[in-house]
Amino acid sequence: MLLTPDMVPTVVATGASARVDAHVAPRFRVGDRIRVRNHNPTTHTRLPGYLRGKRGTIEQDYGVFAFPDTHAHGLGEKPQHCYSVRFTAREVWGPAASDRDTLRVDVFDDYMDPD
Amino acid sequence: MNGIHDLGGMHGLGPVVPEQDEPVFHEKWEGRAFALFASTFVFAGYTVDEFRHAIEKIPPAHYLESSYYEHWLFAFEEALMKRGFVTREELDARIAQLKSGGP
Amino acid sequence: MPKPHQGPAESDPAIRVRALEAILTEKGLIDPKALDALVDTYESKVGPRNGAKVVARAWVDPAYKQRLLSDATAAIKEFGFSGLQGEDMVVVENTPDVHNLVVCTLCSCYPWPTLGLPPVWYKSAPYRARAVSDPRGVLKEFGTELPETVEVRTWDTTAELRYLVLPERPPGTDDMTEDQLAELVTRDSMIGVTKAKAP
Numbered sequence: 001m002l003l004t005p006d007m008v009p010t011v012v013a014t015g016a017s018a019r020v021d022a023h024v025a026p027r028f029r030v031g032d033r034i035r036v037r038n039h040n041p042t043t044h045t046r047l048p049g050y051l052r053g054k055r056g057t058i059e060q061d062y063g064v065f066a067f068p069d070t071h072a073h074g075l076g077e078k079p080q081h082c083y084s085v086r087f088t089a090r091e092v093w094g095p096a097a098s099d100r101d102t103l104r105v106d107v108f109d110d111y112m113d114p115d
Numbered sequence: 116m117n118g119i120h121d122l123g124g125m126h127g128l129g130p131v132v133p134e135q136d137e138p139v140f141h142e143k144w145e146g147r148a149f150a151l152f153a154s155t156f157v158f159a160g161y162t163v164d165e166f167r168h169a170i171e172k173i174p175p176a177h178y179l180e181s182s183y184y185e186h187w188l189f190a191f192e193e194a195l196m197k198r199g200f201v202t203r204e205e206l207d208a209r210i211a212q213l214k215s216g217g218p
Numbered sequence: 219m220p221k222p223h224q225g226p227a228e229s230d231p232a233i234r235v236r237a238l239e240a241i242l243t244e245k246g247l248i249d250p251k252a253l254d255a256l257v258d259t260y261e262s263k264v265g266p267r268n269g270a271k272v273v274a275r276a277w278v279d280p281a282y283k284q285r286l287l288s289d290a291t292a293a294i295k296e297f298g299f300s301g302l303q304g305e306d307m308v309v310v311e312n313t314p315d316v317h318n319l320v321v322c323t324l325c326s327c328y329p330w331p332t333l334g335l336p337p338v339w340y341k342s343a344p345y346r347a348r349a350v351s352d353p354r355g356v357l358k359e360f361g362t363e364l365p366e367t368v369e370v371r372t373w374d375t376t377a378e379l380r381y382l383v384l385p386e387r388p389p390g391t392d393d394m395t396e397d398q399l400a401e402l403v404t405r406d407s408m409i410g411v412t413k414a415k416a417p
Binding site: 120122123124126128129130131132133134142143144147148149153155158159170179184185188191201206209212213214218 | 241337
């Protein structure tokens with residue numbers, strides 16, 4: 001499809017949500033303790049390296065989204081839940097970090113195991 | 116991938132340097148590169164995940180030295196070549212033509 | 219390397235963009251006028267003034283604030299702000315106990331409909347590296363010093379949610395109108411590197 005000037009306002013105002021309208025059971029519930037998997041794929045992932053192996057708590061379930069790790073490689077949407085997960089700064093960065101500060105990271109089902 | 120893009124926690128990169136009264140685009144080509152995103156996305160059908168992964172594959176030293184919209188340009192070229200909309204030869208020929216003052 | 223053409227030397231990416239645009243135009247795949255319209259949209263129509271209107275409304279209208287915190291995408295759309303890179307929005311509220319800071323360590327995700335396109339520093343390696351591991355150091359570089367009793371909560375936007383910080387309403391603004399309040403809401407305060415301006 002050719003993007004023409006008259007289509008621009010609609011494209012800009014609509015965008016393309018990565019939400020997937022599929023019923024997929026969540027693997028975690030708010031309040032669950034999780035541990036991030038230690039994976040090192042040579043392919044695309046949206047799990048930042050600094051989180052590998054870290055322990056956190058599910059704060060919010062954002063619903064079902066396409067999974068970037070497969071979607072980037074033409075391997076399908078593999079729809080799954082994405083959560084806001086809380087990590088303490090000390091869990092991630094060690095004892096020199098503030099004992100009050102925290103991180104919230106958006107983490108997909110496939111990146112975590114129950115702790 | 117364990118690439119240079121995965122910057123969280125890296126040391127030695129210096130202070131954050133905000134620019135006062137920063138323009139949206141610093142040079143005209145940045146605006147054109149930005150606009151190519153929506154325009155090529157519509158006809159070429161790549162996903163934003165594929166686009167991000169193309170950026171991740173930029174050689175690490177170049178990744179750090181080049182600007183955001185250069186990253187985008189690299190990713191457009193990759194995605195469009197992969198799908199056969201353009202070839203490396205076509206791009207190189209046109210770049211040479213423009214450098215010698217042609218249209 | 220000497221450039222054979224007249225006038226100021228074009229940088230390499232400038233020529234590469236021109237080449238790509240020319241080829242795609244000749245093949246009928248893109249319309250340069252659509253590119254003009256996109257550039258104009260983000261240079262003159264979409265920017266942090268949008269987000270400032272949302273924040274000012276939340277400061278004066280408790281019911282709106284509640285909608286904003288429970289369904290940000292819909293509440294922001296009440297202003298007509300929606301779409302590309304704001305499809306799924308989350309608004310996080312600063313309080314006397316919690317200061318929120320937003321970063322995208324893996325690329326440079328940013329809520330375009332409310333903040334426009336990101337500034338260079340937001341996309342820069344130092345910000346992306348340190349906002350997660352040294353948020354208080356980064357905040358200090360922006361002149362924002364917070365007591366140890368305040369939790370700094372850094373949001374790394376690794377998926378497709380886009381975040382806007384709702385800064386605290388500055389003291390001494392009780393008599394100000396919504397439009398006047400919007401003037402106090404800076405882009406940086408909605409990323410979380412600063413507080414809203416004092417009146």
